Amino acid sequence: MEQNIFDDPQLLSADLADTIVYDTQRPGAHLVIFSCVHGNEPVGLEASNDLYRRLVRHELALLNGKITFIFANRPAYQKQVRFVEQNLNRAFLEEFQDTLEGRRAQAIEKYLATKKVTFVLDLHSIKMEDLRMLIINRDWSDEKVVQLSETPIVVKDLLNKVAGSTMHMSDRLGCEAMAIECGDHLSPNGVRVALRHIDLSLHYLGMMDTHWTSPEELPADIEVYNIVDLVRISTGFRWCIDDLHTGKRVPQGTLYAESDSQKYIATEDLHLLLPNPHFLPNDVNSGMVTKMRKMRRL
Numbered sequence: 001m002e003q004n005i006f007d008d009p010q011l012l013s014a015d016l017a018d019t020i021v022y023d024t025q026r027p028g029a030h031l032v033i034f035s036c037v038h039g040n041e042p043v044g045l046e047a048s049n050d051l052y053r054r055l056v057r058h059e060l061a062l063l064n065g066k067i068t069f070i071f072a073n074r075p076a077y078q079k080q081v082r083f084v085e086q087n088l089n090r091a092f093l094e095e096f097q098d099t100l101e102g103r104r105a106q107a108i109e110k111y112l113a114t115k116k117v118t119f120v121l122d123l124h125s126i127k128m129e130d131l132r133m134l135i136i137n138r139d140w141s142d143e144k145v146v147q148l149s150e151t152p153i154v155v156k157d158l159l160n161k162v163a164g165s166t167m168h169m170s171d172r173l174g175c176e177a178m179a180i181e182c183g184d185h186l187s188p189n190g191v192r193v194a195l196r197h198i199d200l201s202l203h204y205l206g207m208m209d210t211h212w213t214s215p216e217e218l219p220a221d222i223e224v225y226n227i228v229d230l231v232r233i234s235t236g237f238r239w240c241i242d243d244l245h246t247g248k249r250v251p252q253g254t255l256y257a258e259s260d261s262q263k264y265i266a267t268e269d270l271h272l273l274l275p276n277p278h279f280l281p282n283d284v285n286s287g288m289v290t291k292m293r294k295m296r297r298l
C-alpha cells in the first residue's frame with residue numbers, strides 16, 4: 001500500500017493537525033470530508049487517499065471550490081480502537097470536555113468555524129450485516145436523499161436523541177451534512193461506497209459535472225427510519241424478543257427489552273434499528289426504536 005497522505009508532512013495544513021486542503025483557487029463550494037472519526041473504521045481514510053491521489057495526478061479535476069480532508073482520530077486509528085478516551089462523535093459539545101477526543105473536537109470546530117464550510121461528509125463503517133445507511137443533519141426531501149445517497153436505509157431525527165456528533169457541529173457551522181455508514185468495517189465494498197458518496201457530493205456541490213464512479217443496483221424501496229427513542233443500556237439489560245435485526249417489526253404492546261429498573265414496551269407499532277446488536281461494555285445505546293416507512297427510489 002502506498003504511504004498514507006496524512007503521513008506526508010509536506011501535505012499537511014499548518015493550522016489543524018492531520019488535515020489536508022486541496023484548493024482549486026477558484027470560487028466555489030467547500031466540502032469537508034471526515035475520515036476515522038472512529039479509529040477502527042478505515043474506509044474513509046482509504047477513500048480520502050484514493051481521491052487525493054487522483055486529483056494530484058490529474059486523473060480527476062475539480063471545476064472549482066476546495067476539499068478539506070480531516071483524518072479525525074489518528075490516536076484511535078493507530079490503536080485500532082473506536083476511541084481512546086471518549087467517542088469523538090459525541091465530543092462536539094458546546095461545553096468543552098477535557099479528554100483527548102474533546103480537545104480534538106474543539107480544535108476541529110474552531111478551525112472549521114473560520115473556513116466557510118458548505119458541506120460535511122463524514123465516512124463511517126459499522127459492525128453489523130454490512131449495513132449501509134445515510135444519517136442527515138436536516139430534514140431533506142425524498143428527492144434530495146436520492147440525489148445524494150445510495151443507501152437502502154435513511155436515518156432521521158437521530159440528532160434530537162444524541163448530542164455532540166459531527167452533524168451537530170455542522171449545524172453550528174451553518175452547513176449541511178451527511179454521515180454515511182459504508183457497510184461492515186471489513187467489507188471489501190466499503191471504499192467503493194465511500195467514493196460513490198464523495199462523487200455524489202461533488203456533483204451536488206457543482207464541483208464536478210460528470211460522475212467518475214458508477215451507480216449500484218439497489219432495491220427500489222428505501223427504508224426511512226425516524227428515531228422514536230434510543231434503547232439505553234442499564235444494569236441487567238436484555239432483549240425479550242428473538243431474531244434481532246434492523247427492520248424487525250415490534251408490534252404495539254410488545255415487551256421488547258427489560259433491565260433491572262425498566263421494562264421497554266412498544267407504545268405503538270415500531271421497528272428496530274440496530275447498529276450493533278452485541279453491546280460493548282462502554283456503549284450507551286444498544287439500538288433504537290423507530291417509525292419506519294418505505295420510500296420509492298425512482
Ligand SMILES: [Zn+2]
Binds near residue numbers: 124125
Ligand atoms: Zn463510526
